[in-house]
Amino acid sequence: MSSQIDEQLVQLVTEKVIEAIAAKQAGTLSSTAEIHPPAGTCTGDYSKFTEMKKRSVLQPAAASQQEMFSSPTQHESVLTGFVTARQLDDLYRDGKRDMLVAYEAQLTPLAQDFIKEKQITIKRASSLNSKQAAKLNVQGRWGWWIDGFCPVVQELGGKLQQRIEMISASQTGLQMIEIVQKLERMLCEKDVCGGLIFVPDASRAALYMNKSPHIRAVIGRCAQSLSEAQKQLGPNVVIIEYPYTKGNVIKDLVSQMMRSIPQPQPLVERELQQLTQASVSPRKDCSCGSVA
Numbered sequence: 001m002s003s004q005i006d007e008q009l010v011q012l013v014t015e016k017v018i019e020a021i022a023a024k025q026a027g028t029l030s031s032t033a034e035i036h037p038p039a040g041t042c043t044g045d046y047s048k049f050t051e052m053k054k055r056s057v058l059q060p061a062a063a064s065q066q067e068m069f070s071s072p073t074q075h076e077s078v079l080t081g082f083v084t085a086r087q088l089d090d091l092y093r094d095g096k097r098d099m100l101v102a103y104e105a106q107l108t109p110l111a112q113d114f115i116k117e118k119q120i121t122i123k124r125a126s127s128l129n130s131k132q133a134a135k136l137n138v139q140g141r142w143g144w145w146i147d148g149f150c151p152v153v154q155e156l157g158g159k160l161q162q163r164i165e166m167i168s169a170s171q172t173g174l175q176m177i178e179i180v181q182k183l184e185r186m187l188c189e190k191d192v193c194g195g196l197i198f199v200p201d202a203s204r205a206a207l208y209m210n211k212s213p214h215i216r217a218v219i220g221r222c223a224q225s226l227s228e229a230q231k232q233l234g235p236n237v238v239i240i241e242y243p244y245t246k247g248n249v250i251k252d253l254v255s256q257m258m259r260s261i262p263q264p265q266p267l268v269e270r271e272l273q274q275l276t277q278a279s280v281s282p283r284k285d286c287s288c289g290s291v292a
Contacts, residue, residue, distance in 0.1 A: 143195035236262035
């Protein structure tokens with residue numbers, strides 16, 4: 001006997017569980033909770049769920065909120081962890097239309113739908129002070145270079161021309177060393193805060209980029225892996241293999257990277273320093289092919 005999973009119901013249950021976890025962590029969860037017995041076969045009636053009124057088919061979450069970086073004021077609250085639609089609705093009912101969420105906070109799918117429906121502006125709280133954040137918003141330009149041609153990248157470059165700086169007019173990977181050197185200079189001179197590199201194959205670009213002392217490059221394949229890399233490594237360059245990456249994923253990766261504030265991670269820097277100090281010249285009998 002096959003069973004059908006109601007995606008909307010699963011989505012709602014997930015939302016409620018996340019809210020309960022957040023409430024428990026905040027110490028606001030009531031000691032008793034209302035228990036509802038199984039209702040039998042689902043009829044598809046979601047009228048009793050306020051979050052799902054006017055919804056008959058679950059649509060992929062695609063938030064259209066305007067995101068920017070901001071530093072919280074003394075009396076401004078910052079939403080952290082998993083931000084739910086219920087939290088946003090409470091603030092919305094209080095008259096708030098601009099909401100501040102932590103840099104690492106994650107919006108649930110229903111929260112993203114709520115933002116899109118209510119046209120809410122989401123501000124990402126940065127760890128920088130207001131002067132630093134303001135400077136970054138003005139000067140937060142990104143180095144941009146592509147090896148070859150991609151219509152999606154070309155379209156993005158046209159739309160983002162006010163926020164990007166071409167590293168080189170050359171469109172061939174034969175100039176990779178020159179590209180790395182130019183990007184290094186641009187970072188050192190504060191002309192850009194990071195780089196967006198589009199190549200058919202990322203192996204050589206990643207190797208060369210990470211030889212530079214001022215570049216922390218990662219390969220962007222999906223939003224989740226890039227998010228983890230941003231948390232752990234604080235990269236300032238993302239390398240995207242455009243022939244193997246769907247157009248919408250390329251756009252998401254670029255948007256996600258340009259919303260970030262690249263900052264070196266102290267732990268990673270210390271570990272890299274330890275590796276450098278621990279490195280020794282290969283023994284004479286070593287045949288690994290390493291070059292001293």
